[in-house]
Amino acid sequence: MRADPASPPRPRPRPSRFRRLLRWVLILGLALAVLGAVAAGILYTAVASKLPDVETLRDIEMQEPMYVYARDGKLIALFGETRRYPVKIDDVPERLKQAFLATEDARFYEHGGIDYRGVARALWLLLTTDDRRVPGGSTITQQVARQFFLSSEYSFTRKFAEMLLARKMEQNLTKDEIFELYLNKSFFGNRAYGVAAAAEFYYGKQLAELDLDEMASLAAIPKFPSSGNPISNPERARERRDVYVLARMQELGFITPAESAAARAVEMHASPHERPIEAYAPYVAEMVRLEMVARYGGDVLTRGYHVTTTIDPTMQAAAELAVRNGLTTYDHRHGWVKPAETFELAADEDAATAARRLRGIAPQGGLLPAIVLRSGNGTADVVLADGSTVTLDAASSRWTGRNPGALLTRGDLTRVRRIETPAKVAADADADTPVAPPTVTWQLDQLPRGQATLVSLEPDNGAVRALIGGFSFAGSNFNRATQSRRQPGSSFKPFIFAAAFEKGFNPASIVPDAPVLFRMRRGQDWRPQNSDGRFMGPMRLREALVQSRNLVAVRLLDTIGVDYARRYISHFGFDESQLPPNLSIALGTPSLTPLDVTRGYAVFANGGFKVNPWFIDEVRDREGTLVFKENPARACRGCGNDGRPGQPAAPSHVIDGFDLGPASAQRTVTEAPEPAEPAPEPEPRADGQAPAMAERAIDERVAYQMVSMMRDVVRRGTGTAARVLEREDVGGKTGSTNDHRDAWFSGFGGNLVTSVWVGRDDNRSLGYREYGGRAALPIWIDFMRVALNGVPEAPNDPPEGMVRVAVTASGRLMPVGAEGGGIVEYVKAEDLERMASEVDLQIDDVPTEEAFDIF
Known part of the structure; x- marks a missing residue:
């Protein structure tokens, strides 16, 4: 059946609401996905373009502290904000x-x-x-x-x-x-x-x-x-x-x-463990830190460097103990000082509460801070920072002559020292004799009023073996060995005498120990005097140094000239500008650091060569690669003035206008020394570098004469206390300044040259009769006793170019074959003619009024 062509067409069915919603959701999802992909792409591009190269992680350098070691590898210090290994x-x-x-x-x-x-x-x-x-x-x-x-x-x-x-x-x-x-x-x-x-x-x-x-x-x-x-x-x-x-x-x-x-089941047992310091040398550690920052920049403390120093831990420990004991002994001589700080303790304040007051108060030189809780009946109870209490009895303060109850009051901040007596071991290991356990006692003490430094180095190469910058680094990080400039007093005289010997004087030369008057530029009179106020008349220079006669040193300097002496003494490593341009330098008025003085004495001990003190032997990076190895200039005993091994002193060798070698042939009066053995060739270095030769500073013959004279200072002069070391090679010179503000002893023995200074940071007097031989020399002796243990004695054989002569007590040459023997001296060959015709110096006329002390 055919459809009616006039009938209207059927309408299409409309999509359901769900299907429309689904479609829009899919469209929106797709759009969002596209937008998301675009956004992700943009984000990826933006972020990825700024990402670092991860390959750099293969060569990343972690922040690691700087390690400082003694010469034998013992740890001295760790520097850095972070612990990382x-x-x-x-x-x-x-x-x-x-x-x-x-x-x-x-x-x-x-x-x-x-x-x-x-x-x-x-x-x-x-x-x-x-x-x-x-x-x-x-x-x-x-x-x-x-x-x-x-x-x-x-x-x-x-x-x-x-x-x-x-x-x-x-x-x-x-x-x-x-x-x-x-x-x-x-x-x-x-x-x-x-x-x-x-x-x-x-x-x-x-x-x-x-x-x-x-x-x-x-x-x-x-x-x-x-x-x-x-x-x-x-x-x-x-x-x-x-x-x-x-x-x-x-x-x-x-x-x-x-x-x-x-x-x-294991209890929590964590506790702080700082990496143990095996060799205590805080002043040296700080010197290393400053030097490393200067060499490699501010980040050197985070790059894991391993620095090996020249410090000998045994010597360093001996130096620390010697300074600590020496300052304690000095301080005890001058009595008890009332504590400078007292806390107001509550009536019911217990030990734990009082101990918290000690936070931030550091031990110094073995002296622990303590607060007095009770005082009376001849004793005192004190609390330590850890909360423990100690009772101090009369024995603890015997050095004061009073008991703790009379010295302390409640709340006083004082110091105590822990003294541990080692256990006694039975003589017969198989016997039933009981072994006494170690005992601990406490001593009432105080921070010393004085400070001290000790510097010891090897004179042949300048390697610093021990250095103490003060009584306690915790109390003050000011390094008096390198930063404090003090007058050396009479310990400077050897440099004056050496300058005179270069001019033709010798240990037998006669110079009057008599009053002298100098007219100063401003019209003032200067009358130097000896420390004892007495005058001994004409005397040989050897005796003048042994007895430390000021007037002889002043006259000697006046004779050779101040300008000449300053230029000559600068060869020892001193800055000429630091040497006053007047006669006062004969009395030790230059302001010098103990390290400078020690370097100067090293010239005498090593045969006349200037060496530079050094304390960093090598530096390795975190991987163990050698970054730096010191190649110090070394003295060459027996070398000529040109530094070549095996050569005698060269004729007429001149440095800065000074003749450092013989200018004429030998003229034997009694006998000449046997020819010296040629100096051995320096051993090659392990790193292949050629050994560096030190610059000659003074004639080796002058160095020999000065060593001989300073050995006499110990044998029978102001340094006789050092005879207790029972070594023939020990020599040196004491030094004291006006009003006993500084006490020194600088000297040598074995393979070391060492200087000790004692003084006060405020430049006040150390006290009556605190000379160098009393305040500084005992510290020097205690240190050298340990440092020279087992070290062979150093010889002092006269070098070539010297003549052995006999002189009278007045310094005159004795004729060859004369009876009586006379006094034996070794002099430079070219000085013989002067000795043969030498006349006594005239003593200047001086006023009769009493001289005054200006040094």
């Missing part, structure tokens, strides 16, 4: 690795750097909560990326960059390389960075020595390094160790249930 992944115990994997990323060796489930959970929490800090499921790889390249900001952009970096790291680095970076970079609280530093600080152990409970405790720290470490919060740390680490290790099969239970 990088380790190789192969040196990390397997159980310790498992502890960190169980805690941080169990699938670390399986995934590609990203835990997608963890990331999704973090994104959901960021969208659905107000908390911006949510667990992000970061893998170890992501944590390394964040630690090295990103900030700690919580944002989608940072998280996206972290993920991209993690992927790049996984493509460029091995899993072990990434894990090693993590273990060395992570922060463990208390300035400890890296697992090795954490093990040492919290447990005092190397990684291989850790127990399972300690490994678990360390693995729990990085999440909460400051508030959850086992020292700041042991309870929280224990909970994390047991619940989050040990339980997880057991769950993953790393440890057995029995091992887990045994580790959980």
